[in-house]
Amino acid sequence: MDMTDCAACPLRQCDLFTPFSDDELDFMAHFKSGELTVTKGTTILMEGSNSGQLFTILKGMAIRYKLLEDGSRQVINFAMPGDFLGLQAGVMGEMQHSVEAASDMTLCVFRREALWDVFRSHPSRAFDLTWISAVEEHFLGETIATLGQRDGLQRVSWALTRLFMRLRAVGLGTRKSVPLPFRQQDMADALGLSLVHTNKTLAELRQQKIATWSKGVLEVHDFDKLRSTGLVDENREAKRPLL
Amino acid sequence: MDMTDCAACPLRQCDLFTPFSDDELDFMAHFKSGELTVTKGTTILMEGSNSGQLFTILKGMAIRYKLLEDGSRQVINFAMPGDFLGLQAGVMGEMQHSVEAASDMTLCVFRREALWDVFRSHPSRAFDLTWISAVEEHFLGETIATLGQRDGLQRVSWALTRLFMRLRAVGLGTRKSVPLPFRQQDMADALGLSLVHTNKTLAELRQQKIATWSKGVLEVHDFDKLRSTGLVDENREAKRPLL
DNA sequence: CGCATTATTGAAATACTTCAAATACGGTGG
DNA sequence: CCACCGTATTTGAAGTATTTCAATAATGCG
Numbered sequence: 001m002d003m004t005d006c007a008a009c010p011l012r013q014c015d016l017f018t019p020f021s022d023d024e025l026d027f028m029a030h031f032k033s034g035e036l037t038v039t040k041g042t043t044i045l046m047e048g049s050n051s052g053q054l055f056t057i058l059k060g061m062a063i064r065y066k067l068l069e070d071g072s073r074q075v076i077n078f079a080m081p082g083d084f085l086g087l088q089a090g091v092m093g094e095m096q097h098s099v100e101a102a103s104d105m106t107l108c109v110f111r112r113e114a115l116w117d118v119f120r121s122h123p124s125r126a127f128d129l130t131w132i133s134a135v136e137e138h139f140l141g142e143t144i145a146t147l148g149q150r151d152g153l154q155r156v157s158w159a160l161t162r163l164f165m166r167l168r169a170v171g172l173g174t175r176k177s178v179p180l181p182f183r184q185q186d187m188a189d190a191l192g193l194s195l196v197h198t199n200k201t202l203a204e205l206r207q208q209k210i211a212t213w214s215k216g217v218l219e220v221h222d223f224d225k226l227r228s229t230g231l232v233d234e235n236r237e238a239k240r241p242l243l
Numbered sequence: 244m245d246m247t248d249c250a251a252c253p254l255r256q257c258d259l260f261t262p263f264s265d266d267e268l269d270f271m272a273h274f275k276s277g278e279l280t281v282t283k284g285t286t287i288l289m290e291g292s293n294s295g296q297l298f299t300i301l302k303g304m305a306i307r308y309k310l311l312e313d314g315s316r317q318v319i320n321f322a323m324p325g326d327f328l329g330l331q332a333g334v335m336g337e338m339q340h341s342v343e344a345a346s347d348m349t350l351c352v353f354r355r356e357a358l359w360d361v362f363r364s365h366p367s368r369a370f371d372l373t374w375i376s377a378v379e380e381h382f383l384g385e386t387i388a389t390l391g392q393r394d395g396l397q398r399v400s401w402a403l404t405r406l407f408m409r410l411r412a413v414g415l416g417t418r419k420s421v422p423l424p425f426r427q428q429d430m431a432d433a434l435g436l437s438l439v440h441t442n443k444t445l446a447e448l449r450q451q452k453i454a455t456w457s458k459g460v461l462e463v464h465d466f467d468k469l470r471s472t473g474l475v476d477e478n479r480e481a482k483r484p485l486l
Numbered sequence: 487c488g489c490a491t492t493a494t495t496g497a498a499a500t501a502c503t504t505c506a507a508a509t510a511c512g513g514t515g516g
Numbered sequence: 517c518c519a520c521c522g523t524a525t526t527t528g529a530a531g532t533a534t535t536t537c538a539a540t541a542a543t544g545c546g
Contacts, residue, residue, distance in 0.1 A: 066388050069474050074388035088381065091374040092481070096381040119370045123362040126369050130362075131334040133376035138331065138339040140383035145309050145317035147390035148435030152502070183524065192391030194503050199526060214525095215511085231312045238335065394533070426492065437535050442494060457493095458543085 003035045004058065004108075011058065011082050016169040017242035018128075027122055028243070031114050036107040040181075044107070045086055045099040052112045054086040056243055060105030063186055066097045075190035077143065078102070078163065078182065081170045084132055084243050090115050103181040110243075128241035135240045147192050150231065155191040156201045157230030160211055164220050169237065180218040246278045247301065247351075254301065254325050259412040260485035261371075270365055271486070274357050279350040283424075287350070288329055288342040295355045297329040299486055303348030304422075306429055309340045318433035320386065321345070321406065321425065324413045327375055327486050333358050346424040353486075371484035378483045390435050393474065398434040399444045400473030403454055407463050412480065423461040 006012075006029045012020055020028070036055070038044060044062060045051055062079040076097050079085065089095045090112055119126045146158050167178040188198040205211045210226050212219045220226055227234070249255075249272045255263055263271070279298070281287060287305060288294055305322040319340050322328065332338045333355055362369045389401050410421040431441040449455045453469050455462045463469055470477070 066384060068388060068392055069476070070392075072392045074391045076384050076387055087373075088377045091370065091377045092381070092483075094481075097384055116370075119366040119373075123366070123369065126366065126373070127334065127359075127362045130330070130369070130373045130376055133373055133380065134331045134334045137376065137380055137383060138335070140380060140387060141309060141319050141340055144319055144383060144386055144390060145311060147387060148317045148432070149311055149313075149315045185524080189391070195525090196504080196527090197502055203526075233312065238337075240335075427494095428492080438493090439495090439536080440534055443534095446494080 005029070006032060009058070011170065011242055014082070014170050016166075016237060016239065017082065018239045020242075024122075024125060027125060031110050031118065032108055033111045033114070034109045036109050038101050038105050038107070040101055040103050042101045042105075043098060044101060044105075045089070045095050045097075047095050047098045049089070050094050051086055051089050054084070054090055054110040054112060054115065056108040056110075057081050057083050057085065058106040058108050060101060060103040061181055062105065063100050063102050063182070064097050065100070065189065073189045074192070075186055077139065077190070078186075080166055081172070082242055086112075087129065087133060102186070103179075125243070128243065131241050132243065152191075152193055152197055152201045153204065154230055155193065156187070156198065156205065157210075157226050158232055159187060159191060159230070160205075160213065160218060160220070161223075161227045161230045161232045164218060164223070164226075165232075165237065176221070176223075177217055177219040179216060180213060181216045248272070249275060252301070254299075254413065254485055257325070257413050259409075259480060259482065260325065261482045263485075267365075267368060270368060274353050274361065275351055276354045276357070277352045279352050281344050281348050281350070283344055283346050285344045285348075286341060287344060287348075288332070288338050288340075290338050290341045292332070293337050294329055294332050297327070297333055297353040297355060297358065299351040299353075300324050300326050300328065301349040301351050303344060303346045304424055305348065306343050306345050306425070307340050308343070308432065316432045317435075318429055320382065320433070321429075323409055324415070325485055329355075330372065330376060345429070346422075368486070371486060374484050375486065395434075395436055395440055395444045396447065397473055398436065399430070399441065399448065400453075400469050401475055402430060402434060402473070403448075403456065403461060403463070404466075404470045404473045404475045407461060407466070407469075408475075408480065419464070419466075420460055420462040422459060423456060424459045 006025055011017065035058070044055065047066060057079055059081060062085070064076040064079055066074050066076060068074065079099065085099055086095070118129065146155055150158065163180060164178055167173055172178050184198050184202065185195050188195045191198065193201070202213055205226070210222045210229070212221065249268055254260065278301070287298065290309060300322055302324060305328070307319040307322055309317050309319060311317065322342065328342055329338070361372065389398055393401065406423060407421055410416055415421050427441050427445065428438050431438045434441065436444070445456060448469070453465045453472070455464065
């Protein structure tokens, strides 16, 4: 099988993540049951379903979202390489949101039953799982603060700043640009803004030579301006575990 | 010491929570290091701090919030009896939000080091911790959807519905009313609305004889109307673990 | 009783939405 | 390689929910 060896996993190199011990590495290789390749548009996990699998994103990006009763869609966040998918169904028995591939993707697949083994036999990795969950909570809290307290320009700047920082941290793009394969509609649904307003706000950032997002690529011309407009604080992201 | 025995803990009776096995009960009693009583207004946990303690709320309610760079405040959510506080600092090493008592409270206190014991020696309880974290994530996702997609009346109705359901589930209040010791400003900061608009929206719910929130008590006159206005679906809350 | 905090109400200002239509883009088949 | 079609982006203009400003009334605490 043409499967990336965990030992050779490029994500391990990113200093966004805490390093693996040899033991942990062994276990991950055992935990891993395969690799999945999906094309843009594929639904990876479905709200209400109880997938038998858990994933870590190796390549590509995805959209986590909820559909509301009235047909509108809320994008919860954007998932990137290194992100873990399916933990909710793993512990609660049911996904609370759907996940759709925004680009072609490669995913590391774990059997759900293996989750029990983690808790029974690898307490430090179980701890890491909870850690990952706590990190997720932290970002959701920040999102709530953004939707609740910031205006359109601040929201868009916040989102672009965070995406840029995260993508750079996993080694994507160049010094001032990163791939960003979403539609403006996705961004609008993430920020609770209308498509039209999102578009006009992006136009303003472009016109002010702060950032340009076009054809799937985000170019940041003035990072500090973008960051301060989005009210994102300067200090670097804390390390977190990778599964 | 005048401390509630875990075996006698009234929260265990609520069918919102999964039942305890005798083993689990034993462990919890061991895990518990004391009880804390605080008065309204006390800051229990502080953003950026690394508290040595974890808590389960036994009595009273609290506000989880973040202060933003520009001075505004976002209330992340309201914490009620049965909620677990401090897990973020426990695993990530630092709180990402503050927690302040909205009424006089009684808290069950756990030593932070005990968290390690849980993962090392009690895998099923460790699993529950992750479960609790996943439940938290679920609610934050729902909050994001509310702030992003719903208008003022829907937001207020959503919040009152959830609070009412949750408080009833932990045995508080009567059939149609529950204690709700927050200020309108707290609700406004939670929903991303101005105080004035929140007030006018509450006035409308009152005038329409749907719900009245006054002097720390929420009376729900037409639950189904409130629920449907807030676009909350009918199915009952899934059980979750209690720590 | 008096003071500080919280709730209430009216009116003006505005950020954002909705509607509508034009333009650009990307992929497909001829 | 070009023509075509569906999807995504862009722009203008009118409408509206919500904010902000400002002032009064009620509540609760020492």
